[in-house]
Amino acid sequence: MKTLISSDVRLLANLIQEGKVVIFPTETVYGIGASTRLESACLRVYEIKGRPKDNPLIAHFHSIESIAAVCELGEVGRALLERFSPGPLTLILPKKDKSLFPKELDTLAVRIPKNPVVREWIELSRGPVSAPSANLSGRPSLTKLSDVLRYFDGVVDGILVAEEPSFGIESTVVSLVGSHPTLLRPGSIESSELLSVVSDLEIPGPTSKYDIRAVPLSPGTKYKHYAPTARVILASKEEFEFSLKTMNESKSTAWIGFSLEGIKPVLENQRIQNHTLGEGKNLCLVSSNEDYASKLYAFFESCDSLGFQTIVCEVPKPGPGEEGLRNRLEKAASI
Numbered sequence: 001m002k003t004l005i006s007s008d009v010r011l012l013a014n015l016i017q018e019g020k021v022v023i024f025p026t027e028t029v030y031g032i033g034a035s036t037r038l039e040s041a042c043l044r045v046y047e048i049k050g051r052p053k054d055n056p057l058i059a060h061f062h063s064i065e066s067i068a069a070v071c072e073l074g075e076v077g078r079a080l081l082e083r084f085s086p087g088p089l090t091l092i093l094p095k096k097d098k099s100l101f102p103k104e105l106d107t108l109a110v111r112i113p114k115n116p117v118v119r120e121w122i123e124l125s126r127g128p129v130s131a132p133s134a135n136l137s138g139r140p141s142l143t144k145l146s147d148v149l150r151y152f153d154g155v156v157d158g159i160l161v162a163e164e165p166s167f168g169i170e171s172t173v174v175s176l177v178g179s180h181p182t183l184l185r186p187g188s189i190e191s192s193e194l195l196s197v198v199s200d201l202e203i204p205g206p207t208s209k210y211d212i213r214a215v216p217l218s219p220g221t222k223y224k225h226y227a228p229t230a231r232v233i234l235a236s237k238e239e240f241e242f243s244l245k246t247m248n249e250s251k252s253t254a255w256i257g258f259s260l261e262g263i264k265p266v267l268e269n270q271r272i273q274n275h276t277l278g279e280g281k282n283l284c285l286v287s288s289n290e291d292y293a294s295k296l297y298a299f300f301e302s303c304d305s306l307g308f309q310t311i312v313c314e315v316p317k318p319g320p321g322e323e324g325l326r327n328r329l330e331k332a333a334s335i
């Protein structure tokens, strides 16, 4: 199949209207989308990803009013969207328009991406556009166009070329359908920020409880996610530095973390001089939790493609950006 790779939002919106599958960047990760109004197109997304059928998709909208037209938004939903959208927040809402995919569910996951070009494309597509993250099921989400092309050029009908993801981890998911609002998936918008709008938000325990052992309120949380093929080890600062000093000649280990600078004098070889992500590199220096999140999945991809067997990840710093990042790291390390 010939894939249309273009920044022309009109051409790519036509593809969605024709029932085709298009990959597009959001501020979090790339999505692989089809019209929420066309069931057969949405089912093709499942086929391409190898995604289990019981894991529903997020519908991407261009505006709050377009959400209110098809879902019961309510006061809390509106307050959350007004505060955090467009941006990395997904709400689970009761559906008004029962014809939207998936028809058998009476709820819909909704979100408004941050990039205005992407919103224009959704509007021109006569959205919403249903899209999971653009990756093969079980693999980490993709954040680089080069990785998207490696997996999906020739597989999907179109790829929208626009600003690449900057947040790097998937949206925060909040359900507004149960007895009270519940955080289903942590992300860049943190529970402390959500609590300032929704004081009765239920936050399920420590982050590792978001996985298969917890009641799967959100079907996606019961599947293995976000993990590269390489084994992921989550290490304290001390463990991270120790492993670097003792294993720095290892050809099969890679490191991502804050504490690479500090050991520069110990590692005088060229890898540490040039420790940004790239061909043959096994070190990735990060400067903040946000920087870490934005580089993590691309580093996982790079490590897998270069055949590294182990990736040592330093724990996030306490404070802003920790919550979602820690959740993804713990999942990747299967803690």
Ligand code: TXA
Pocket: 026, 028, 029, 030, 031, 032, 055, 056, 057, 058, 088, 090, 092, 105, 107, 108, 109, 111, 131, 132, 133, 134, 169, 170, 171, 172, 173, 185, 217, 218, 219, 220, 221
């Ligand atoms: O940042 C993101 O959210 C990205 C970009 C592309 O928007 N999308 C993404 O989609 O991460 P996905 O499919 O990988 O994750 C969607 C999550 C899954 O855990 C799914 O089970 C949950 O949202 N979900 C979707 N519809 C739901 C519903 N009606 N009720 C409960 N959970 C739902």
Ligand code: MG
Pocket: 132, 133, 141
């Ligand atoms: Mg996903």
